[in-house]
Amino acid sequence: MAKAFEIAVSGTLARTWDSDTTERALPGLGALSPRQRLEALLDEINMGTEKLHRSVPVSSVAPTLDDVRSELEDVGPGGPGMDRLVAALRRTHVDLMRWCQATDRRYGTAYLLGRSLADAARHRRREDPASIEKSFSHGRQHQRGQWLTELSSALPEYAASVVRESLMFWTGAVADACRDSRRKADRLSALNNQLNAQADLWRSILTGVLDPRNLLVEQNNAAILSRMTLTYRDLLGLTIRRLWWPVVLPVLLVVGAVVILMALTSQGSAVTRTATALVAVGGGAFAVWQSAAPATVAAFARFNRPLLDQELVAEMSRQASWPLAKAVGTRTGSARRIRTGRLRRRAERGGAVHGPGDYVPALSDGRSPLGRPDRDG
Incomplete structure (x- = not known):
């Protein structure tokens, strides 16, 4: 109309x-x-x-x-x-x-x-x-x-x-x-x-x-995989920093059990004591993994789809904005890429996620516009 x-x-x-x-x-x-x-x-x-x-x-x-x-x-x-x-x-x-x-x-x-x-x-x-x-x-x-x-x-x-x-x-x-x-x-x-x-x-x-x-093309899928890997790394580090006790406490318990076991089995050769300690450490580590793995896997599975959707939307939005990339001249490098890490830090500070200078991304190799051929020759 x-x-x-x-x-x-x-x-x-x-x-x-x-x-x-x-x-x-x-x-x-x-x-x-x-x-x-x-x-x-x-x-x-x-x-x-x-x-x-x-x-x-x-x-x-x-x-x-x-x-x-x-x-x-x-x-x-x-x-x-x-x-x-x-x-x-x-x-x-x-x-x-x-x-x-x-x-x-x-x-x-x-x-x-x-x-x-x-x-x-x-x-x-x-x-x-x-x-x-x-x-x-x-x-x-x-x-x-x-x-x-x-x-x-x-x-x-x-x-x-x-x-x-x-x-x-x-x-x-x-x-x-x-x-x-x-x-x-x-x-x-x-x-x-x-x-x-x-x-x-x-x-x-x-x-x-x-x-x-x-x-989406191959470069976009590679970029999504790379950012997802970095995101999981950051999430794991954040989890360890803020929820250290589910990890540190079982480790301390295992170490304490090993020390007690070695003290009780002081009779015998050094090889016997070392083998006993290794068995104790392995069993304790396996017990810790058995208790922590289900919760960890469930937590990552819960956040996996939203994180993947977020990265897909970000990459598809860039690809769908190729006329804008052509207008601002991505080929000359005048357009700046939206970087996930920078946006995350800006969001953590309480600032705006999308600034005026972040309006269009460029591919990592500088091609323009966003993987599309320049139709003006």
Whole structure:
């Protein structure tokens, strides 16, 4: 709906093919005239509304696009009737929003989220590149994050988390560009140029067309394994430092038992006493392991899935933000990688996890953008 509204307010709707398309060529979506793209979007809205209406268990009347199609037929080549078409689109948008909200709160939230993301992408076509700053303000990012959290159980797996992290990258990138007074216009223009591609990627992930796990390559899996190993090492060290008594106390008991046993078996050769002590140490260590292993394994199994999901989301979010990486120039090394250790230390100090300078990661070998080929040659 947001794309259809943008086409309607952009200018005159032509009734013919674009000038560079011959009669013998089969046009693609990009070669369609604004009128034909608008008609295709209306067809998509109509199909989506019918599909949603069939899935609703209660009896309700879904809004139709008859009013919009009627006004579209009256729009001439010179643009008469455009205001009535825009007004019809606005009324239909409000009707759809109210119907979705009344049918199911999740439907209404999803509609608002889609409108917000599409509206953010519209700013790339505006004459003022600085309007992107308003679209990615921290207030709007907070609202989108709330919507994604509410929809996380209804959306495909990892979709809400990946898009939320990617939006945080963009919010940080825009804020960082706005603080650069010397290159603000150039940096915002570069972000605007990639915003439409990023919005299409968000839409594909949220609608289930693209599984974000398919974005991962071998380097990403290796990075996840490396960070998981470091995390387990840190957790083990933290456990020993804070819960030392379950480890130290059994060891002291074993050592004490060995000393007592050696004292009781002082009669005999040194080899006999040493062998007896080793048997005692081995038996004690095995007893300690038997008592501590089940609890340790259960604790690690409990935290394994959340930790793995966290690392997967972080890596998939970076891969899903390749348009942003291209916009900020990861190839030149100007983008900085989000480092797990640095984020953990910052979180322990009570600071923000995602700073403006952490908005986009780079691969360990510096390739750009995030494992994707540079399509500009």
